[in-house]
Amino acid sequence: MIQNFRRVFLTGLLLILGVQLAIAAEGPGNDSNQIDIQGKLRNEYFLDFSPVFGKIQLPRIIYDNNGLHFFSSTTAAINSNSGLTDEYYEEGHSKIIKNGVIQPVTYELVKDDGGHIIADFSLSVAIVYFMLSGFLVLLVFIYLNKKYSEGVGRETEPKGVLQNMFETIVIFVRDEIALINIGPEKYLKFTPYLLSAFFMILFMNLFELIPWGESPTANLTVTAALATVTFLVTQFNGSKDHWKEVFWFPGVPVFVKPIMAVVEFLGLFTKPFALCIRLFANMASGKVLILSMIGLIFVFANKFGAGMAYGTSPIWIVMTLFIYMIKLLVAFIQAYIFTILSALFIGLATAEHEHHDAEPAHQ
Amino acid sequence: MDMAYLAAGLGAGIAAIGAGIGIGLIGKGAMDGTARQPEASNDIRTSMLISAALIEGVALFGEVISFLLAIK
Numbered sequence: 001m002i003q004n005f006r007r008v009f010l011t012g013l014l015l016i017l018g019v020q021l022a023i024a025a026e027g028p029g030n031d032s033n034q035i036d037i038q039g040k041l042r043n044e045y046f047l048d049f050s051p052v053f054g055k056i057q058l059p060r061i062i063y064d065n066n067g068l069h070f071f072s073s074t075t076a077a078i079n080s081n082s083g084l085t086d087e088y089y090e091e092g093h094s095k096i097i098k099n100g101v102i103q104p105v106t107y108e109l110v111k112d113d114g115g116h117i118i119a120d121f122s123l124s125v126a127i128v129y130f131m132l133s134g135f136l137v138l139l140v141f142i143y144l145n146k147k148y149s150e151g152v153g154r155e156t157e158p159k160g161v162l163q164n165m166f167e168t169i170v171i172f173v174r175d176e177i178a179l180i181n182i183g184p185e186k187y188l189k190f191t192p193y194l195l196s197a198f199f200m201i202l203f204m205n206l207f208e209l210i211p212w213g214e215s216p217t218a219n220l221t222v223t224a225a226l227a228t229v230t231f232l233v234t235q236f237n238g239s240k241d242h243w244k245e246v247f248w249f250p251g252v253p254v255f256v257k258p259i260m261a262v263v264e265f266l267g268l269f270t271k272p273f274a275l276c277i278r279l280f281a282n283m284a285s286g287k288v289l290i291l292s293m294i295g296l297i298f299v300f301a302n303k304f305g306a307g308m309a310y311g312t313s314p315i316w317i318v319m320t321l322f323i324y325m326i327k328l329l330v331a332f333i334q335a336y337i338f339t340i341l342s343a344l345f346i347g348l349a350t351a352e353h354e355h356h357d358a359e360p361a362h363q
Numbered sequence: 364m365d366m367a368y369l370a371a372g373l374g375a376g377i378a379a380i381g382a383g384i385g386i387g388l389i390g391k392g393a394m395d396g397t398a399r400q401p402e403a404s405n406d407i408r409t410s411m412l413i414s415a416a417l418i419e420g421v422a423l424f425g426e427v428i429s430f431l432l433a434i435k
Contacts, residue, residue, distance in 0.1 A: 274420045275420075277424060277427060278419065281427050282423070285423075285426065288430075333412075337413075340409070340412070340413060341413065344413065
Protein backbone atom coordinates (compact mmCIF):
# COMPACT_ATOMS: atom_id res chain seq x y z
CA MET A 1 0.00 0.00 0.00
CA ILE A 2 2.61 2.50 1.09
CA GLN A 3 4.94 1.35 -1.67
CA ASN A 4 2.20 1.79 -4.23
CA PHE A 5 1.47 5.25 -2.90
CA ARG A 6 5.15 6.09 -3.06
CA ARG A 7 5.37 4.89 -6.64
CA VAL A 8 2.33 6.94 -7.68
CA PHE A 9 3.66 9.97 -5.83
CA LEU A 10 7.07 9.81 -7.47
CA THR A 11 5.59 9.24 -10.91
CA GLY A 12 3.30 12.20 -10.48
CA LEU A 13 6.17 14.34 -9.28
CA LEU A 14 8.33 13.40 -12.26
CA LEU A 15 5.43 14.05 -14.64
CA ILE A 16 4.81 17.48 -13.18
CA LEU A 17 8.51 18.23 -13.33
CA GLY A 18 8.63 17.05 -16.93
CA VAL A 19 5.89 19.45 -17.92
CA GLN A 20 7.63 22.22 -16.00
CA LEU A 21 10.86 21.45 -17.84
CA ALA A 22 9.07 21.48 -21.17
CA ILE A 23 7.54 24.84 -20.30
CA ALA A 24 10.88 26.29 -19.27
CA ALA A 25 12.66 24.86 -22.29
CA GLU A 26 10.10 26.48 -24.55
CA GLY A 27 11.55 29.81 -23.44
CA PRO A 28 14.49 30.22 -25.79
CA GLY A 29 13.92 30.53 -29.50
CA ASN A 30 15.11 27.78 -31.79
CA ASP A 31 17.92 29.85 -33.22
CA SER A 32 19.37 30.88 -29.89
CA ASN A 33 20.23 28.95 -26.75
CA GLN A 34 19.16 31.73 -24.44
CA ILE A 35 16.80 31.20 -21.61
CA ASP A 36 14.68 34.16 -20.62
CA ILE A 37 14.66 34.26 -16.83
CA GLN A 38 13.50 37.83 -16.42
CA GLY A 39 10.63 37.15 -18.78
CA LYS A 40 9.34 34.51 -16.39
CA LEU A 41 9.30 37.06 -13.60
CA ARG A 42 7.31 39.56 -15.59
CA ASN A 43 3.62 40.06 -15.04
CA GLU A 44 2.21 39.05 -18.40
CA TYR A 45 -1.17 39.78 -19.94
CA PHE A 46 -1.79 36.25 -21.19
CA LEU A 47 -2.15 32.81 -19.64
CA ASP A 48 0.64 30.70 -21.03
CA PHE A 49 -0.23 27.05 -21.67
CA SER A 50 2.28 27.01 -24.49
CA PRO A 51 3.69 23.60 -25.30
CA VAL A 52 0.29 21.93 -25.28
CA PHE A 53 -2.52 24.46 -25.62
CA GLY A 54 -1.03 27.79 -26.61
CA LYS A 55 -1.68 31.18 -25.14
CA ILE A 56 -4.89 32.72 -23.93
CA GLN A 57 -4.88 36.48 -23.97
CA LEU A 58 -6.56 38.24 -21.10
CA PRO A 59 -8.99 41.13 -21.42
CA ARG A 60 -7.57 44.64 -21.32
CA ILE A 61 -9.27 47.50 -19.54
CA ILE A 62 -7.56 50.76 -20.27
CA TYR A 63 -8.40 54.26 -19.13
CA ASP A 64 -6.78 56.85 -21.36
CA ASN A 65 -7.46 60.45 -22.28
CA ASN A 66 -10.38 59.33 -24.46
CA GLY A 67 -12.14 57.47 -21.67
CA LEU A 68 -12.49 53.87 -20.62
CA HIS A 69 -11.88 51.11 -23.16
CA PHE A 70 -12.67 47.42 -22.88
CA PHE A 71 -10.94 44.92 -25.14
CA SER A 72 -11.31 41.16 -25.16
CA SER A 73 -7.57 40.69 -25.74
CA THR A 74 -4.34 42.57 -26.39
CA THR A 75 -4.60 41.75 -30.09
CA ALA A 76 -8.05 43.30 -30.17
CA ALA A 77 -6.68 46.37 -28.43
CA ILE A 78 -3.91 46.77 -31.00
CA ASN A 79 -6.19 46.09 -33.96
CA SER A 80 -8.80 48.55 -32.75
CA ASN A 81 -8.60 52.17 -33.82
CA SER A 82 -8.02 53.48 -30.33
CA GLY A 83 -4.40 54.38 -31.01
CA LEU A 84 -3.03 51.69 -28.71
CA THR A 85 0.02 49.80 -29.88
CA ASP A 86 2.91 47.71 -28.65
CA GLU A 87 6.31 48.32 -30.15
CA TYR A 88 7.37 44.68 -29.79
CA TYR A 89 4.09 43.18 -30.86
CA GLU A 90 4.08 40.76 -33.75
CA GLU A 91 1.13 38.57 -34.59
CA GLY A 92 1.69 34.96 -33.57
CA HIS A 93 5.10 35.41 -32.00
CA SER A 94 5.86 35.31 -28.32
CA LYS A 95 9.38 36.67 -28.59
CA ILE A 96 11.36 38.60 -31.13
CA ILE A 97 15.09 39.02 -31.27
CA LYS A 98 16.25 42.61 -31.44
CA ASN A 99 19.95 43.55 -31.43
CA GLY A 100 20.83 39.96 -30.56
CA VAL A 101 18.83 40.04 -27.32
CA ILE A 102 15.53 38.29 -26.76
CA GLN A 103 12.82 40.88 -26.40
CA PRO A 104 9.74 39.18 -25.07
CA VAL A 105 6.50 40.65 -26.23
CA THR A 106 5.53 42.46 -23.08
CA TYR A 107 2.06 43.44 -24.23
CA GLU A 108 2.88 46.76 -22.63
CA LEU A 109 0.58 49.08 -24.53
CA VAL A 110 1.48 52.62 -25.48
CA LYS A 111 -0.46 55.33 -27.30
CA ASP A 112 1.00 56.23 -30.65
CA ASP A 113 -1.32 59.13 -31.44
CA GLY A 114 0.13 61.50 -28.87
CA GLY A 115 -2.31 60.61 -26.11
CA HIS A 116 -1.40 58.90 -22.88
CA ILE A 117 -2.72 56.03 -20.81
CA ILE A 118 -3.90 57.23 -17.43
CA ALA A 119 -4.53 53.88 -15.79
CA ASP A 120 -4.27 50.28 -16.90
CA PHE A 121 -6.85 48.11 -15.13
CA SER A 122 -6.12 45.09 -17.32
CA LEU A 123 -6.25 41.60 -15.93
CA SER A 124 -2.77 40.19 -15.68
CA VAL A 125 -1.61 36.70 -14.77
CA ALA A 126 -0.96 37.72 -11.17
CA ILE A 127 -4.46 39.14 -10.80
CA VAL A 128 -6.06 36.06 -12.37
CA TYR A 129 -4.30 33.71 -9.97
CA PHE A 130 -4.91 36.08 -7.07
CA MET A 131 -8.65 35.99 -7.80
CA LEU A 132 -8.53 32.24 -8.30
CA SER A 133 -6.96 31.69 -4.91
CA GLY A 134 -9.43 34.09 -3.33
CA PHE A 135 -12.23 32.08 -4.90
CA LEU A 136 -10.70 28.84 -3.59
CA VAL A 137 -10.46 30.27 -0.08
CA LEU A 138 -14.10 31.33 -0.34
CA LEU A 139 -15.14 27.83 -1.49
CA VAL A 140 -13.21 26.12 1.29
CA PHE A 141 -14.63 28.32 4.01
CA ILE A 142 -18.20 28.18 2.73
CA TYR A 143 -17.87 24.39 2.69
CA LEU A 144 -16.47 24.36 6.22
CA ASN A 145 -19.12 26.79 7.42
CA LYS A 146 -21.85 24.53 6.07
CA LYS A 147 -20.35 21.51 7.76
CA TYR A 148 -20.01 23.20 11.14
CA SER A 149 -23.49 24.74 10.92
CA GLU A 150 -24.86 21.25 10.47
CA GLY A 151 -23.03 20.25 13.62
CA VAL A 152 -20.44 18.01 12.02
CA GLY A 153 -17.23 18.69 13.89
CA ARG A 154 -18.91 20.39 16.83
CA GLU A 155 -21.23 17.68 18.10
CA THR A 156 -19.63 14.81 16.23
CA GLU A 157 -16.17 14.25 14.88
CA PRO A 158 -15.14 16.06 11.69
CA LYS A 159 -15.88 13.98 8.61
CA GLY A 160 -13.93 13.56 5.41
CA VAL A 161 -10.40 14.38 4.33
CA LEU A 162 -11.09 18.02 3.53
CA GLN A 163 -12.69 18.94 6.84
CA ASN A 164 -10.10 17.09 8.89
CA MET A 165 -7.23 18.68 7.01
CA PHE A 166 -8.56 22.21 7.19
CA GLU A 167 -9.65 21.91 10.80
CA THR A 168 -6.08 21.07 11.75
CA ILE A 169 -4.72 24.12 9.94
CA VAL A 170 -7.46 26.46 11.15
CA ILE A 171 -6.91 25.42 14.75
CA PHE A 172 -3.17 25.79 14.27
CA VAL A 173 -3.62 29.34 13.01
CA ARG A 174 -6.05 30.18 15.81
CA ASP A 175 -4.14 28.69 18.71
CA GLU A 176 -0.50 28.80 17.69
CA ILE A 177 -0.50 32.07 15.74
CA ALA A 178 -3.36 34.29 16.88
CA LEU A 179 -3.73 33.31 20.53
CA ILE A 180 -0.03 33.32 21.33
CA ASN A 181 0.78 36.62 19.65
CA ILE A 182 -2.35 38.70 20.20
CA GLY A 183 -3.46 37.53 23.61
CA PRO A 184 -6.60 35.87 24.93
CA GLU A 185 -8.87 38.95 24.98
CA LYS A 186 -8.63 40.09 21.39
CA TYR A 187 -7.42 37.17 19.31
CA LEU A 188 -10.86 36.12 18.08
CA LYS A 189 -11.35 39.51 16.45
CA PHE A 190 -8.26 39.05 14.26
CA THR A 191 -8.42 35.31 13.61
CA PRO A 192 -10.60 35.75 10.47
CA TYR A 193 -8.07 38.12 8.91
CA LEU A 194 -5.13 35.90 9.80
CA LEU A 195 -6.91 32.82 8.45
CA SER A 196 -7.73 34.55 5.17
CA ALA A 197 -4.17 35.83 4.83
CA PHE A 198 -2.72 32.41 5.62
CA PHE A 199 -4.86 30.51 3.13
CA MET A 200 -4.61 33.15 0.43
CA ILE A 201 -0.82 33.17 0.61
CA LEU A 202 -0.64 29.40 0.87
CA PHE A 203 -2.80 28.87 -2.21
CA MET A 204 -0.97 31.56 -4.15
CA ASN A 205 2.39 30.00 -3.27
CA LEU A 206 1.20 26.53 -4.24
CA PHE A 207 -0.04 27.68 -7.66
CA GLU A 208 3.61 27.93 -8.63
CA LEU A 209 4.05 24.18 -8.19
CA ILE A 210 1.31 22.99 -10.53
CA PRO A 211 2.08 22.91 -14.26
CA TRP A 212 1.53 26.25 -16.04
CA GLY A 213 0.76 27.81 -12.69
CA GLU A 214 2.15 31.17 -11.76
CA SER A 215 2.59 32.38 -8.24
CA PRO A 216 1.14 35.86 -7.78
CA THR A 217 3.27 36.23 -4.66
CA ALA A 218 6.34 36.35 -6.90
CA ASN A 219 5.02 39.76 -7.93
CA LEU A 220 5.89 42.77 -5.82
CA THR A 221 2.53 44.45 -6.36
CA VAL A 222 0.58 41.56 -4.87
CA THR A 223 2.77 41.24 -1.79
CA ALA A 224 2.68 45.01 -1.34
CA ALA A 225 -1.12 44.88 -1.34
CA LEU A 226 -1.08 42.10 1.25
CA ALA A 227 1.36 44.00 3.45
CA THR A 228 -0.76 47.15 3.11
CA VAL A 229 -3.78 45.28 4.46
CA THR A 230 -1.75 44.13 7.45
CA PHE A 231 -0.52 47.69 7.95
CA LEU A 232 -4.06 49.10 7.89
CA VAL A 233 -5.42 46.41 10.22
CA THR A 234 -2.55 47.08 12.61
CA GLN A 235 -2.91 50.86 12.65
CA PHE A 236 -6.70 51.03 12.81
CA ASN A 237 -6.73 48.73 15.80
CA GLY A 238 -3.82 50.38 17.58
CA SER A 239 -4.45 51.00 21.25
CA LYS A 240 -3.75 54.24 23.06
CA ASP A 241 -0.57 52.72 24.43
CA HIS A 242 0.60 51.90 20.93
CA TRP A 243 0.35 55.50 19.77
CA LYS A 244 1.92 56.68 23.00
CA GLU A 245 4.85 54.36 22.38
CA VAL A 246 5.19 55.68 18.86
CA PHE A 247 5.16 59.41 19.60
CA TRP A 248 6.16 59.70 23.26
CA PHE A 249 8.11 56.63 24.26
CA PRO A 250 7.69 55.99 27.98
CA GLY A 251 10.57 55.35 30.30
CA VAL A 252 13.36 57.23 28.52
CA PRO A 253 14.80 60.71 29.26
CA VAL A 254 12.90 63.59 27.69
CA PHE A 255 15.63 64.60 25.24
CA VAL A 256 15.63 61.06 23.76
CA LYS A 257 11.87 61.09 23.17
CA PRO A 258 11.87 63.07 19.89
CA ILE A 259 14.57 60.75 18.49
CA MET A 260 12.60 57.70 19.55
CA ALA A 261 9.48 59.21 17.96
CA VAL A 262 11.23 59.43 14.57
CA VAL A 263 12.60 55.91 14.86
CA GLU A 264 9.30 54.44 15.99
CA PHE A 265 7.37 56.31 13.31
CA LEU A 266 9.66 54.94 10.60
CA GLY A 267 9.32 51.54 12.24
CA LEU A 268 5.59 51.63 11.52
CA PHE A 269 6.38 51.55 7.80
CA THR A 270 9.48 49.37 7.72
CA LYS A 271 7.63 46.44 9.30
CA PRO A 272 5.06 45.96 6.49
CA PHE A 273 7.75 46.87 3.95
CA ALA A 274 9.91 44.00 5.20
CA LEU A 275 6.84 41.75 5.14
CA CYS A 276 6.24 42.61 1.50
CA ILE A 277 9.86 42.21 0.36
CA ARG A 278 10.33 38.97 2.28
CA LEU A 279 7.41 37.18 0.65
CA PHE A 280 8.23 38.52 -2.80
CA ALA A 281 11.95 37.71 -2.62
CA ASN A 282 11.36 34.19 -1.32
CA MET A 283 8.91 33.28 -4.05
CA ALA A 284 10.77 35.04 -6.87
CA SER A 285 14.12 33.56 -5.87
CA GLY A 286 12.70 30.04 -6.02
CA LYS A 287 11.53 30.75 -9.55
CA VAL A 288 14.89 32.19 -10.59
CA LEU A 289 16.72 29.27 -8.98
CA ILE A 290 14.75 26.64 -10.91
CA LEU A 291 15.18 28.51 -14.18
CA SER A 292 18.90 28.93 -13.50
CA MET A 293 19.26 25.20 -12.89
CA ILE A 294 17.51 24.44 -16.17
CA GLY A 295 19.47 27.25 -17.80
CA LEU A 296 22.66 25.38 -16.95
CA ILE A 297 21.67 22.79 -19.56
CA PHE A 298 21.68 25.54 -22.17
CA VAL A 299 24.95 26.95 -20.84
CA PHE A 300 26.52 23.50 -21.24
CA ALA A 301 25.02 23.14 -24.70
CA ASN A 302 26.55 26.47 -25.69
CA LYS A 303 29.99 25.83 -24.22
CA PHE A 304 30.58 22.12 -24.84
CA GLY A 305 28.02 21.07 -27.42
CA ALA A 306 24.78 19.18 -27.33
CA GLY A 307 26.26 15.85 -26.16
CA MET A 308 27.56 17.36 -22.93
CA ALA A 309 24.20 19.00 -22.35
CA TYR A 310 22.35 15.70 -22.75
CA GLY A 311 24.91 13.93 -20.55
CA THR A 312 24.76 16.35 -17.65
CA SER A 313 21.07 17.13 -17.79
CA PRO A 314 20.11 14.35 -15.30
CA ILE A 315 22.21 16.14 -12.66
CA TRP A 316 20.41 19.42 -13.21
CA ILE A 317 17.04 17.69 -13.29
CA VAL A 318 17.73 16.05 -9.93
CA MET A 319 18.84 19.39 -8.50
CA THR A 320 15.72 21.04 -9.90
CA LEU A 321 13.65 18.36 -8.21
CA PHE A 322 15.45 19.14 -4.95
CA ILE A 323 14.71 22.86 -5.28
CA TYR A 324 11.14 21.97 -6.21
CA MET A 325 10.74 20.13 -2.91
CA ILE A 326 12.28 23.08 -1.08
CA LYS A 327 9.80 25.36 -2.78
CA LEU A 328 6.98 23.22 -1.44
CA LEU A 329 8.40 23.71 2.04
CA VAL A 330 8.93 27.43 1.46
CA ALA A 331 5.32 27.83 0.31
CA PHE A 332 4.10 26.69 3.73
CA ILE A 333 6.83 28.43 5.72
CA GLN A 334 6.28 31.79 4.04
CA ALA A 335 2.52 31.65 4.57
CA TYR A 336 3.24 30.84 8.22
CA ILE A 337 5.85 33.58 8.56
CA PHE A 338 3.65 36.24 6.98
CA THR A 339 0.74 35.30 9.24
CA ILE A 340 2.77 35.03 12.42
CA LEU A 341 4.52 38.35 11.82
CA SER A 342 1.16 40.00 11.03
CA ALA A 343 -0.16 38.57 14.28
CA LEU A 344 2.93 39.79 16.10
CA PHE A 345 2.54 43.34 14.78
CA ILE A 346 -1.18 43.35 15.54
CA GLY A 347 -0.46 42.00 19.00
CA LEU A 348 2.13 44.70 19.65
CA ALA A 349 -0.20 47.44 18.46
CA THR A 350 -3.30 46.30 20.31
CA ALA A 351 -1.61 45.48 23.59
CA GLU A 352 -2.72 47.59 26.52
CA HIS A 353 -0.19 47.81 29.29
CA GLU A 354 -0.89 48.33 32.94
CA HIS A 355 0.20 51.87 33.55
CA HIS A 356 3.51 52.20 35.27
CA ASP A 357 4.51 55.68 34.22
CA ALA A 358 6.67 56.17 37.27
CA GLU A 359 10.27 55.13 36.91
CA PRO A 360 10.84 51.59 38.16
CA ALA A 361 12.18 51.71 41.67
CA HIS A 362 15.85 50.91 41.95
CA GLN A 363 16.82 48.58 44.67
CA MET B 364 32.85 44.28 -18.46
CA ASP B 365 30.11 45.89 -16.56
CA MET B 366 31.08 46.47 -12.95
CA ALA B 367 27.44 46.21 -11.91
CA TYR B 368 27.55 42.43 -12.44
CA LEU B 369 30.61 42.15 -10.19
CA ALA B 370 28.92 44.32 -7.57
CA ALA B 371 25.76 42.23 -7.79
CA GLY B 372 27.62 38.96 -7.43
CA LEU B 373 29.74 40.13 -4.51
CA GLY B 374 26.76 41.73 -2.81
CA ALA B 375 24.65 38.61 -3.11
CA GLY B 376 27.46 36.50 -1.69
CA ILE B 377 28.13 38.80 1.24
CA ALA B 378 24.43 39.05 2.08
CA ALA B 379 24.22 35.25 2.04
CA ILE B 380 27.26 34.98 4.36
CA GLY B 381 25.69 37.39 6.84
CA ALA B 382 22.35 35.62 6.81
CA GLY B 383 24.07 32.25 7.11
CA ILE B 384 25.99 33.29 10.21
CA GLY B 385 22.91 34.88 11.76
CA ILE B 386 20.57 31.96 11.13
CA GLY B 387 23.30 29.54 12.23
CA LEU B 388 23.59 31.34 15.55
CA ILE B 389 19.81 31.21 15.98
CA GLY B 390 19.81 27.49 15.19
CA LYS B 391 22.59 26.94 17.73
CA GLY B 392 20.68 28.87 20.37
CA ALA B 393 17.48 26.97 19.67
CA MET B 394 19.25 23.61 19.80
CA ASP B 395 20.90 24.51 23.11
CA GLY B 396 17.60 25.67 24.51
CA THR B 397 15.70 22.61 23.35
CA ALA B 398 18.36 20.25 24.69
CA ARG B 399 18.24 21.95 28.05
CA GLN B 400 14.44 22.20 28.22
CA PRO B 401 12.74 19.79 25.81
CA GLU B 402 9.29 20.72 27.14
CA ALA B 403 9.74 24.29 25.86
CA SER B 404 10.61 23.16 22.34
CA ASN B 405 7.36 24.47 20.80
CA ASP B 406 7.85 28.01 22.10
CA ILE B 407 11.50 27.91 21.13
CA ARG B 408 10.66 26.78 17.59
CA THR B 409 8.20 29.65 17.15
CA SER B 410 10.65 32.29 18.33
CA MET B 411 13.39 30.67 16.27
CA LEU B 412 11.31 30.89 13.11
CA ILE B 413 10.37 34.51 13.80
CA SER B 414 13.94 35.63 14.35
CA ALA B 415 15.16 33.59 11.38
CA ALA B 416 12.50 35.27 9.22
CA LEU B 417 13.57 38.71 10.41
CA ILE B 418 17.22 38.03 9.61
CA GLU B 419 16.28 36.49 6.31
CA GLY B 420 14.28 39.60 5.49
CA VAL B 421 17.35 41.80 5.88
CA ALA B 422 19.43 39.40 3.78
CA LEU B 423 16.74 39.38 1.11
CA PHE B 424 16.89 43.17 0.91
CA GLY B 425 20.53 42.68 -0.08
CA GLU B 426 19.65 39.99 -2.59
CA VAL B 427 16.93 42.09 -4.18
CA ILE B 428 19.32 45.01 -4.54
CA SER B 429 21.89 42.68 -6.13
CA PHE B 430 19.23 41.36 -8.48
CA LEU B 431 18.23 44.88 -9.47
CA LEU B 432 21.90 45.71 -10.11
CA ALA B 433 22.24 42.65 -12.33
CA ILE B 434 19.12 43.23 -14.43
CA LYS B 435 19.17 47.03 -14.51
